[in-house]
Amino acid sequence: MKTATSGLSLREPHSVEDAYRMMREERLTPIAGATDLFVGLNFGTLDARAFVDLSRLDSLRAIAVKDDVLHIGALASYTAIMQSGEVRERVPMLVAAAGQVGGVQIQNRGTLGGNIANGSPAGDSLPVLAVADALVVMCSVDGERRVPFTAFHTGYRTSVLRHDEIIVCVEIPRIEGRQWFRKVGTRAAQAISKLVMAGVRGDTTRVAIGSVAPTVLRLPRTETLLSVGGNIDEAVAELQQEIAPIDDIRSTADYRRQVAANLLRRFWSDTA
Amino acid sequence: MQFTLNGVPATVDAHPMRRLLDVLREECGLTGTKEGCGEGECGACTVLVDGQAVVSCLVPVAQVAGADVRTIEGLGTDHALQHHFMNEAGAQCGICTPGMIMTASTLPKDATLEEIRVALAGNLCRCTGYEAIYRAIQRANEERA
Numbered sequence: 001m002k003t004a005t006s007g008l009s010l011r012e013p014h015s016v017e018d019a020y021r022m023m024r025e026e027r028l029t030p031i032a033g034a035t036d037l038f039v040g041l042n043f044g045t046l047d048a049r050a051f052v053d054l055s056r057l058d059s060l061r062a063i064a065v066k067d068d069v070l071h072i073g074a075l076a077s078y079t080a081i082m083q084s085g086e087v088r089e090r091v092p093m094l095v096a097a098a099g100q101v102g103g104v105q106i107q108n109r110g111t112l113g114g115n116i117a118n119g120s121p122a123g124d125s126l127p128v129l130a131v132a133d134a135l136v137v138m139c140s141v142d143g144e145r146r147v148p149f150t151a152f153h154t155g156y157r158t159s160v161l162r163h164d165e166i167i168v169c170v171e172i173p174r175i176e177g178r179q180w181f182r183k184v185g186t187r188a189a190q191a192i193s194k195l196v197m198a199g200v201r202g203d204t205t206r207v208a209i210g211s212v213a214p215t216v217l218r219l220p221r222t223e224t225l226l227s228v229g230g231n232i233d234e235a236v237a238e239l240q241q242e243i244a245p246i247d248d249i250r251s252t253a254d255y256r257r258q259v260a261a262n263l264l265r266r267f268w269s270d271t272a
Numbered sequence: 273m274q275f276t277l278n279g280v281p282a283t284v285d286a287h288p289m290r291r292l293l294d295v296l297r298e299e300c301g302l303t304g305t306k307e308g309c310g311e312g313e314c315g316a317c318t319v320l321v322d323g324q325a326v327v328s329c330l331v332p333v334a335q336v337a338g339a340d341v342r343t344i345e346g347l348g349t350d351h352a353l354q355h356h357f358m359n360e361a362g363a364q365c366g367i368c369t370p371g372m373i374m375t376a377s378t379l380p381k382d383a384t385l386e387e388i389r390v391a392l393a394g395n396l397c398r399c400t401g402y403e404a405i406y407r408a409i410q411r412a413n414e415e416r417a
Contacts, residue, residue: 005287010334012288031332038330039311042291051289055335079324103394104375106312108324109331 011052020141023164028052032075033109036118060168070172074113093179093198094128100183113167119157126216127198130208137169156214177202178271184259194251197263201271212243212256232268236261273337278346288334293317295333304344304370315395318371319343325375344370352412362408364399371395376409381416
């Protein structure tokens with residue numbers, strides 16, 4: 001469906017400082033890869049009319065390791081993430097997740113910052129960031145602030161991001177333990193997940209799951225059971241207490257409960 | 273705004289939030305690029321921006337200012353992919369074909385069948401069942417080798 005452009009405006013900052021200033025002065029919706037936002041706009045389901053294009057802010061595209069912490073710029077595309085030697089070495093589960101986002105065309109445009117800002121509980125990269133103990137770095141004219149990824153989303157598509165702030169970067173510390181990722185959808189490419197899970201099995205085991213609650217969830221009680229050597233059956237029972245799936249257009253609550261249990265078992269056997 | 277279109281400088285007067293797809297078809301007259309789903313699922317509107325395959329239905333035209341945009345018309349009338357899509361019957365209704373060919377044109381000539389399948393995962397065809405399409409791409413790649 002063709003976009004009705006009348007009434008739409010687009011600001012095009014050429015530096016991050018310009019962008020921060022514009023976002024302080026006006027109420028603007030950021031666009032990066034546009035791979036999700038334009039779907040809503042084309043179908044008339046997006047209320048926003050005033051936009052700011054962040055895609056020219058090349059300083060937000062870098063992927064680098066500083067002081068043993070991996071910094072992934074908010075504008076890094078899924079393709080750039082898959083091609084980065086640093087990401088491949090340190091966070092292979094993020095490479096796996098990036099390869100499951102849409103098809104190549106979406107991977108070429110979609111950004112990690114966009115996946116976070118969009119805030120869908122089905123976002124493919126989000127369980128990975130949750131188990132990676134990632135920090136989200138946000139910036140405005142007031143300066144920078146960092147929040148743990150697990151504290152970023154406050155509810156269904158809501159977050160601590162202020163309307164004058166931009167997500168600039170994600171910081172991922174070195175991860176000890178074996179990493180695991182699995183997405184379940186109707187087909188391998190181009191499907192929004194019915195369920196998506198990431199795990200790290202090490203001295204302290206971490207598990208996060210998407211599409212089973214209003215936000216992506218870490219499963220602290222399940223993790224504790226697995227970390228202290230509890231058996232997988234107990235962990236699966238605990239997982240069922242920690243998730244709150246619903247019926248929606250992509251799946252049912254019953255199916256999600258069953259698959260969540262299956263995925264936890266698969267994570268545990270694959271990383272044994 | 274200005275960009276390079278199939279190797280030639282182009283200037284268009286378009287709202288910055290218009291879809292690249294609409295600008296190509298309606299302002300530039302290049303109707304080889306097709307609209308399928310309009311939501312980034314089917315790949316029919318695939319074009320190359322700075323050498324990367326993108327779905328032009330999800331690109332605000334402002335984002336290609338200064339970029340190198342290549343459409344199916346930019347491959348000319350004597351391209352190996354075009355011949356082999358015909359020879360192998362890799363096209364039936366033809367709506368997906370320009371997108372298929374643009375995505376295929378980004379593959380290295382030594383791409384394996386698995387790599388071809390992964391690259392084309394974002395291009396849907398409802399007619400051929402894909403085997404003829406994969407074959408056409410393999411034949412074209414053999415010719416390039």
